[in-house]
Amino acid sequence: MRYELYYWSGIQGRGEYVRLALEDAGVDYVDVARERGDNAIMPFLRGRQEGALPFAPPFLKAGRLVIAQTVTILAYLGPHLGLVPGGxxxxxxxxxxxxxxxxxxxxxxxxxxxxxxxxxxxxxxxxxxxxxxxxxxxxxxxxxxxxxxxxxxxxxxxxxxxxxxxxxxxxxxxxxxxxxxxxxxxxxxxxxxxxxxxxxxxxxxPNIAAYLASPRRIPFNEEGIFxxxxxxxxxx
Structure with a gap:
């Protein structure tokens, strides 16, 4: 499955917790706003897309599922990506x-x-x-x-x-x-x-080290959480 992550393009923010999971697992994903601009997020927030209505990013599109909230996204991804013990x-x-x-x-x-x-x-x-x-x-x-x-x-x-x-x-x-x-x-x-x-x-x-050294890792700045x-x- 190719995942689509929707989060603001200029900050790490809460989206970074999802990015780290996707990068660590080495799965195919698109950081949508980084490629298409922040306006790509707005149709979902305005209710113009099918599926669940997110209040704010981050949210993840997995097939036809739209999953919002960092904790919920990670709870979904954990078993799928082998990032949580079984049970x-x-x-x-x-x-x-x-x-x-x-x-x-x-x-x-x-x-x-x-x-x-x-x-x-x-x-x-x-x-x-x-x-x-x-x-x-x-x-x-x-x-x-x-x-x-x-x-x-x-x-x-x-x-x-x-x-x-x-x-x-x-x-x-x-x-x-x-x-x-x-x-x-x-x-x-x-x-x-x-x-x-x-x-x-x-x-x-290995995957995290490569990510941290890449331009995909947005530097900390005075617009984000930290x-x-x-x-x-x-x-x-």
Missing amino acids: QSAEIYAQQLQMTISDFIVEIHDTHHPIAASQYYEEQRTAARKRSQVFREERLPKFLAYFEQVIERGNGRQALSRHSYVDLSLFQLISGLDYAFPNAMRRMQKRIPRLRALAERVAER RHYAELDPTR
Whole structure:
């Protein structure tokens, strides 16, 4: 099957978690907006295409299926791409972990847009500084400690009993946080050895390494979820 991924062309965003799964599996897919422009997304959002009505990208077209929401897309792709261990319990646990990652992503986004996504960062800088302080001191350690424990309870190397889409998503989290909060992440370094090792192993997987070195990997930038603003990540 040739998959079609619909996500905005200029940012990694939530679409990157799906891209990583497709790239790791080495399957045939089209990153539609990268080839045809962002306007290719709009007929689906306006209800002019058959199938399920997505609220927002990312969504995936698999044959006649239109699947929206990152967690749902990955839960669908996992068994098809061999990116989740077999059995209902493993599939449910993978989905649970991905939902927790999704919760974390919301909190990361809200460090730079704590009031409204419709406002520019510069319009909410004071609130962003306050929100980021709480994030760095409380929420970042809490989430990362949880995922560190997940790996410990898995097999010590991965979130589940073998490589899964959850590992790919944890790699993306660590990569994005290193970009957005390098100082805070350096302070966390000794507390997350398993997460660090996992991220390094994922980056070395042949298909992922090739993807990261290719122009298909959109660089982190100040338009996506992970944004670096020095004032939100002080050295102390």
